[in-house]
Amino acid sequence: MSLAAIAVDRTVLELKMYxxxxxxxxxxxxxxxxxxxxxxxxxxxxxxxGGSELxxxxxxxxxxxxxxxxxTSFQTLALSVSMERDDGTLKRLRSTPMPPVxxxxxxxxxxxxxxxxxLALLLVVTRLVFDVSLPTEPSAWLTFLWVFLLGVGGGxxxxxAYSTVAGSARSAGAVVIGPLLVLQFISGVYxxxxxxxxxLQQVAALFxxxxxxxxxxxxxxxxxxxxxxxxxxxxxxxxxxxxxLWLVAGLVLSARTFSWFKRGSV
Amino acid sequence: xxxxxxxxxxxxxxxxxxAVAGLDLEIHAGEVFALLGPNGAGKTTTVExxxxxxxxxxxxxxxxxEDPQSAGLDWRQRLxxxxxxxxGLDLLTxxxxxxxxxxxxxxxxxxxxxxxxVGLGEKRDARTASLSGGQRRRLDVGMGIIGRPELLFxxxxxxxxDPRARRDFWAxxxxxxxxxxxxxxxxxxxxxxxxxxxxxxxxxGGRMLTVDTPAQLGGRHAQEATVSWREDGGVRTLSTAxxxxxxxxxxxxxxxxxxxxxxxxxxxxDTYLRLIEPHAVSVERxxxxxxxx
Numbered sequence: 357m358s359l360a361a362i363a364v365d366r367t368v369l370e371l372k373m374y375x376x377x378x379x380x381x382x383x384x385x386x387x388x389x390x391x392x393x394x395x396x397x398x399x400x401x402x403x404x405x406g407g408s409e410l411x412x413x414x415x416x417x418x419x420x421x422x423x424x425x426x427x428t429s430f431q432t433l434a435l436s437v438s439m440e441r442d443d444g445t446l447k448r449l450r451s452t453p454m455p456p457v458x459x460x461x462x463x464x465x466x467x468x469x470x471x472x473x474x475l476a477l478l479l480v481v482t483r484l485v486f487d488v489s490l491p492t493e494p495s496a497w498l499t500f501l502w503v504f505l506l507g508v509g510g511g512x513x514x515x516x517a518y519s520t521v522a523g524s525a526r527s528a529g530a531v532v533i534g535p536l537l538v539l540q541f542i543s544g545v546y547x548x549x550x551x552x553x554x555x556l557q558q559v560a561a562l563f564x565x566x567x568x569x570x571x572x573x574x575x576x577x578x579x580x581x582x583x584x585x586x587x588x589x590x591x592x593x594x595x596x597x598x599x600x601l602w603l604v605a606g607l608v609l610s611a612r613t614f615s616w617f618k619r620g621s622v
Numbered sequence: 623x624x625x626x627x628x629x630x631x632x633x634x635x636x637x638x639x640x641a642v643a644g645l646d647l648e649i650h651a652g653e654v655f656a657l658l659g660p661n662g663a664g665k666t667t668t669v670e671x672x673x674x675x676x677x678x679x680x681x682x683x684x685x686x687x688e689d690p691q692s693a694g695l696d697w698r699q700r701l702x703x704x705x706x707x708x709x710g711l712d713l714l715t716x717x718x719x720x721x722x723x724x725x726x727x728x729x730x731x732x733x734x735x736x737x738x739x740v741g742l743g744e745k746r747d748a749r750t751a752s753l754s755g756g757q758r759r760r761l762d763v764g765m766g767i768i769g770r771p772e773l774l775f776x777x778x779x780x781x782x783x784d785p786r787a788r789r790d791f792w793a794x795x796x797x798x799x800x801x802x803x804x805x806x807x808x809x810x811x812x813x814x815x816x817x818x819x820x821x822x823x824x825x826x827g828g829r830m831l832t833v834d835t836p837a838q839l840g841g842r843h844a845q846e847a848t849v850s851w852r853e854d855g856g857v858r859t860l861s862t863a864x865x866x867x868x869x870x871x872x873x874x875x876x877x878x879x880x881x882x883x884x885x886x887x888x889x890x891x892d893t894y895l896r897l898i899e900p901h902a903v904s905v906e907r908x909x910x911x912x913x914x915x
Contacts, residue, residue, distance in 0.1 A: 357725050365725050373713040445710035451673065453698040453769070454726040617675070 366462025
């Protein structure tokens with residue numbers, strides 16, 4: 357079989373495993389749309405009555421898309437790769453003539469399919485259920501495209517790199533989900549970024565999630581709202597720079613640290 | 623035909639401590655070769671060097687005509703490896719796990735035929751998580767042989783099996799060996815080595831102590847037999863080089879059946895333990911303890 361055929365087979369296999377695991381379906385695939393629906397139901401139109409231009413669903417949409425990007429890429433891969441290293445799956449794959457790159461292509465295929473499906477679900481629900489109008493200008497969708505790609509790409513390579521830190525499968529859950537949850541709270545996913553203390557904003561600004569969320573706000577919020585951003589603008593060039601740096605760092609880190617074998621076993 | 627496995631003077635050291643120190647090994651085409659040895663003897667290191675998972679510090683190693691350290695994926699096409707750990711794949715069905723493995727080989731065996739062969743035909747659509755230990759191990763073997771390997775490594779394949787499952791598994795391996803696959807088996811079970819292996823190699827202290835057939839290992843065939851029977855309310859035992867004559871004498875004396883008659887040769891386990899005994903002391907026991915005695 358050709359590399360492409362093996363990579364497609366790996367992707368199908370990865371998707372089967374992903375959707376058969378209730379935890380991953382709930383905590384990474386459905387979580388953003390569930391949270392969005394919950395917030396929209398709880399807050400309803402109270403945001404508008406408080407003087408905001410946005411309904412609750414509209415307000416939370418960019419953050420939920422950004423959070424979802426990190427869940428389907430970073431969290432999924434950090435957890436699955438560390439588990440597969442721990443239970444010997446990686447060593448077994450390495451013992452076969454499977455081209456190693458096919459494994460990574462399978463992971464990329466998994467992330468691409470799940471993040472796109474999750475995005476589609478989020479957009480459809482916000483549009484149809486919560487009656488939020490989506491942007492129509494091509495420039496907004498162009499911005500969306502590069503923010504989404506850089507976010508998913510960075511999350512993918514960083515997740516693979518982080519799997520080495522996550523160590524054994526038993527500790528991986530806490531080591532992966534904990535920090536990412538904190539990051540979501542301080543990066544403008546669940547709270548408005550401007551409402552967070554300045555020092556926490558600076559911590560969040562070091563990581564990619566804040567920039568993905570900000571980029572998504574620039575796509576889905578009216579452009580007049582950029583004056584309410586902490587920096588007073590959408591900061592597109594800086595966003596592109598930070599996300600690209602993380603993508604490159606993730607590539608280098610994952611290439612340098614990846615191992616098919618459990619630590620101490622070979 | 624060159625030997626599928628050829629090792630000369632293998633050396634491997636972990637942070638200054640030698641794990642393998644000048645090990646030689648030659649495995650012939652088509653044979654089942656069992657590697658025995660106590661934990662820490664260098665068995666696992668040796669096998670992992672042969673499998674291409676570990677780099678060596680010295681010596682010459684050839685597996686299927688190539689150096690495992692530099693051999694590529696074409697070499698892995700000809701190899702089957704059944705690892706010690708048997709976890710993962712929980713979310714896939716038996717058939718999915720085997721079929722996905724088959725896809726990476728150029729000329730795989732038929733997936734359904736292999737499923738029948740390893741006795742998992744009826745389990746094909748079951749999740750691997752639901753398999754028993756023995757069934758899961760048979761799936762591992764299925765994945766190991768799906769690519770028609772010329773050489774198959776089996777690492778402690780029956781640990782944790784019940785006796786029935788172990789017998790079934792032995793029959794499976796014997797069938798494979800009958801097809802001409804060269805098999806390298808590591809095990810802690812001496813009865814397993816005796817049942818399956820054409821030749822046995824005993825590793826201790828990072829060296830190959832001896833290589834022989836299970837029947838002749840350590841001069842086992844030439845050692846005295848033990849004859850025991852019941853007489854006057856107690857068990858009588860004697861060692862003899864001529865057990866047949868001894869039994870004939872006993873039969874004549876009892877005028878028929880000898881009560882609870884047993885004729886025993888030293889078991890492979892006895893021989894093995896005698897072989898590794900000196901090494902177990904020098905390698906594993908701290909010096910202080912020896913002085914204290």
